[in-house]
Amino acid sequence: MRPWQWSAAELVRGLRPWQRLVMCGCLCALMVPFWFAAQNVHRFTSGHRTKTEGTVYCAWDGPCRGSWLLxxxxxxxxxxxxxTFAADEEGLLDIPLFAGRDWAVTDRSGLLTRAIVEALFGAIGMVVVLWIAWARS
Known part of the structure; x- marks a missing residue:
């Protein structure tokens, strides 16, 4: 067998028990970015174009809240x-949104961009963890 070829069984056998535990913990933790990426892809595909209804309220240092019709x-x-608005702009109506029942974004492409970044982060993290485990085994 060539040095760069290995199987998962050889990788796990070559690690100490505490190293196996750390590797499994890291791989499980790296599933979180994939969950967020899946959530953003779901929002991207299931949302609707709409406009705000009524007044949009923006906190001075926080998020804006409002309502919309689906x-x-x-x-x-x-x-x-x-x-984001200044206090005197809160009364604006019919702001275009991309929304679901309990979430809304002003830019639909931002959902897809975040999903790609989160998936790449998770994939790169998994490659790094497996590379380190392979080097230790």
Missing amino acids: PGRRQGSGEIEGL
């Missing part, structure tokens, strides 16, 4: 990501 006359409300 297809089927369903009402959505919650935090609107990507929206």
Whole structure:
């Protein structure tokens, strides 16, 4: 067998028990970015274009909150990501959004960009963990 070829069984056998535990913990922790990426992809595919209804309230140092109407006359409300206003602009109506029932963003492409970054982070992290484990075994 060539030095660069290895199997998962050889990798695990070559590690001490505490190293196996650390490797498994790191791999499990690296699943979190994939969960966030999947959530953003789901939002990207299941959201709807809409506009705000009523007044949008923005905290001085926090997020903006508002409500919107979804297809089927369903009402959505919650935090609107990507929206910042000065106090005198809060009364604006019909702000274009991409939204679901309890979430909204001003830029739909931001969801896909975040999903790609999160998936890349998770994949690179897994490669690094497995590379270190391979070097230790």
